[in-house]
Amino acid sequence: MVDDTRATHTPEALALQSYLDTTASPLGSALKQLPLIRLGIDEVELAALPLTTEATTGSQRIHAIHPPGLTLTVDVESDQARQVLVYQLTMAQAEDMSGPRLHDFCPLQLALDGTLVPDPVIHTWRGGAMQTFFPPDAITPQRHVLYPRTPAYYQDGHLSLGTHGGRSSDQYMPYLLITTADDSSGVWCAIGWSGHWSAHFVKPRGTSDLQLTVQIEPCDLQLPAGTKLQGPSIALGLYKGDAAAGYNSMRSWLRSRMPALPTSDLSHFNTWTALDANVNEALLLEAIDRVADHGLRYFMLDAGWYPCLRDNFSAGVGNWRVDEEKFPHGLEVVAEHARTRGMEMGLWFEPERAHLSSELAQQHPDWLLRVPDREYALVNFALPAVRTYFREVIGNMVRRLELRWLKWDFNMDPLPYWQQVADGGLAHLGHIAGLWDTFDWIRTTFPDLVIENCASGGNRLDWTLFSRAHVNFANDQYTQPDCIRRILGRMGAFLPSERLNMIYGPFQRRSYEDAAWQVLMGSTFGVSEPIDNWTEDFSTSLRHHLAIHNATDAPRGGTFYRLTPDTADLRAWEGWQMHEPDTGTGAFVLWRSAAPQAQFNVSLHNIDEAQNYVISDLYHTTAHTVTGKQLANGLEVSLLPDAATICTYHPILGEETSENYRYRGDSSALA
Incomplete structure (x- = not known):
């Protein structure tokens, strides 16, 4: 249903607080109220123009008209169940005149009150460029804190990232996470722009605040008569829990935007x-x-x-x-x-x-x-x-x-x-x-038709293009398995694994x-x-x-957890878990590589400790019954050097017994 009621609004119509419940996340209360979008129009800001809104089910449309025939429209979608906000600016110039000067286009600006959330942690990932060495830089996770435990003193604290050559993930991934210092909640951001972008974090001198501005460059132009252009589509999500919960919140939301597959078999x-x-x-x-x-x-x-x-x-x-x-x-x-x-x-x-x-x-x-x-x-x-x-x-x-x-x-x-x-x-x-x-x-x-998005591998994986394709090529490093698993194990943390090729x-x-x-x-x-x-x-x-x-097809459509730290050392075990929350089933994979330790204790996530589970070792065709407490607290896995294993797990239900799944006569990685 469309609400035809239109009214003049103040800049609060462009504020995140008008669409999301900031009390749903401890970090949300620290978000300052300011317009999400900044755009210079001659000597005026977008937020300073008279704004009108029209409401539809689950969305808002905000209009601003500038006298020389320029119409600006911000389409806003609010998903209260997921606590996700998606918005996009469209610029349209009248057919009979040229438009005003447009400049300083910042499709996102956020600010956190440092007195309420001190020392927030910025989580980013390197981009998807291919390297021929190990460990690859591609998709390397990074954590940043600007001037920890103190206000910025001599000068502003700065962190800048973005693209190198204009493909959206060629230097940094266009996905960001800001968490509280105690890792109890946060906000994620997906920058939906398939071209050149930059993001700038600033801790202003004399404060403990954190400011984020995303900018599209170059932008200093006049729209020719009859021109209509769209800006980036920005997605923001509030969540509770640790950083993995934030990654999975973003991952789940992105999956909901993906087109239906013509077939589930993409081999x-x-x-x-x-x-x-x-x-x-x-x-x-x-x-x-x-x-x-x-x-x-x-x-x-x-x-x-x-x-x-x-x-x-x-x-x-x-x-x-x-x-x-x-x-x-x-x-x-x-x-x-x-x-x-x-x-x-x-x-x-x-x-x-x-x-x-x-x-x-x-x-x-x-x-x-x-x-x-x-x-x-x-x-x-x-x-x-x-x-x-x-x-x-x-x-x-x-x-x-x-x-x-x-x-x-x-x-x-x-x-x-x-x-x-x-x-x-x-x-x-x-x-x-x-x-x-x-x-x-x-x-x-x-x-x-299955559409595959590729840009020398993983150099254009912004969500607006990622979600317009059925599958997205992850990286052009496809000859060295150690590099491949490192890249996919990083990328799968925040992107739907089943849509990576x-x-x-x-x-x-x-x-x-x-x-x-x-x-x-x-x-x-x-x-x-x-x-x-x-x-x-x-x-x-x-x-x-x-x-x-x-x-292991079904678990790829669920949540994702790293079971080991991201390390550059092949002498360390590596593993990750994919979990299907609705059924409590999942799979995990482990590599020993050159690690000197023959055993590894793996602790799985989202396990019901009151349940018993069947663990099936797919490589050794064996199955074991274990308690949920064992899975959550640590299950010992043994492997030979340079070996690996994939195991699936599911809770035992009703009359089901482990004998239905036990295969005799073969060895297993499970102790």
Whole structure:
């Protein structure tokens, strides 16, 4: 129902306290009341304009009109059950006039009273860039306290973070957590912007307060007549409990925004790095025959299917047609053969980048943003003609090949191109709006299509794009299992694990041990092993581990807990737990790696100590009955060096006994 009553409001209409119950969290009472959004309009602030509201069920729409034809609208969603607030600013300029100067766009500002919540802890994560070393920097958790135990004295305390090159998670993840010093409550923030952003924490000199400002740069522009642009969509959540409770609150909320999956089975073979860009009809038909009958649902053809050099897939981006020399019968024969062998076809695109020699660049130079002396251009998705073109190109390929998986990649930093055009941020804001619009069109037009979001791996994982895709590629480090498990074990703490994608391989002819395969527990199951390496032993191992992965499918949709500290030392045990709160079931995974200790005491979370549980060791096909008190206080697990184990658990209900689950004759990691 819409409430047509409109009234003039003060800036409190833009305050968090108007939508969330701040008494529901101890930290909430320390949040100062101030406008969430700051935007300069000529010499006026957004919050200083007359504001009107219209209420709908579960949401508010706040309007402000500036005399030169500019309409500003803030859409606010309030989820009282979750204590989550989501809001977004839209700017629209009238058709018959140019707008006023817009500047200093800060889609979020918060302030905590340091006398009520002294020494709040700021939790952040490094971004998703790929490294070839261990331990990887990617997704490293960080804790910061500005000037602990004292007001800022000589100068303000500062902490700044954001993107490096304009992809939303290339340097820092666009997710933040602020907790009380005693870790009893907090507020989380998800910055929904797929471009360049920065966040600035300040402890002002002479105070114990903490201020947070998120800024979109550049922003100093006038909207052309008839222009409509959206800003970031910011999500804030209040919670009680420790930091893990905050991570899981954010994780659960983000899961609620995800599109429904066409199928729960996302297991797949990806041609990269199994074949790299060296693909042709004969090689792909052979690959399909080799990987079929392993239980993998999708055959994903990655880069190289268009005209490009066999050793340089990037040189052909912008040639969005099938290479007739590589595929004389088109890709239809490949897609049909995949379906005949029981798999669905997928295809890779990189629409936002074009090589200057490509057909797109030659035919549509006005669609490109360029930087001198660079051989690649940014395709300007702010232009309606660009979006129309890719709707036709992508739509045609999906229909012709009956595609069921589409991978959208982005392997360049866009920020230098937005800076080069020097339009005050119009290209930046317009590109992100066009990107979101295109993802929305693909998803609604092809509901049976799995959309994968990728940007050199995990470099664009903001929630607004993450939730527009079905799966999101976690990181381009997919050859070293120690690195993969470290990245997924960090990322799964605050992002829905079942929506993270990973391909594993090649491990370059080294044997796949249990500990290596288990890294995929924290994501979908993807394989990219070179075809020559698919021996009978490898095939048997793949089928076995895919079955184990499927046995842990349900817990990935629940809560997540690290069981060990995040450490750079391979001589330490590592593990995490995934728990299904509604049923009390779950799974945990442990790696010993090079740890000298043969045993580890694992204490699980969310266990009912009054219950008895069945613990099933999936690798050793054994089961044991234990008390809930044992699980909560510490269960001893023994492993050989470089070994790992996955165990599931569930409470014993009714007439059920442990004998239903006990397998005789095999050893177990469980003591």
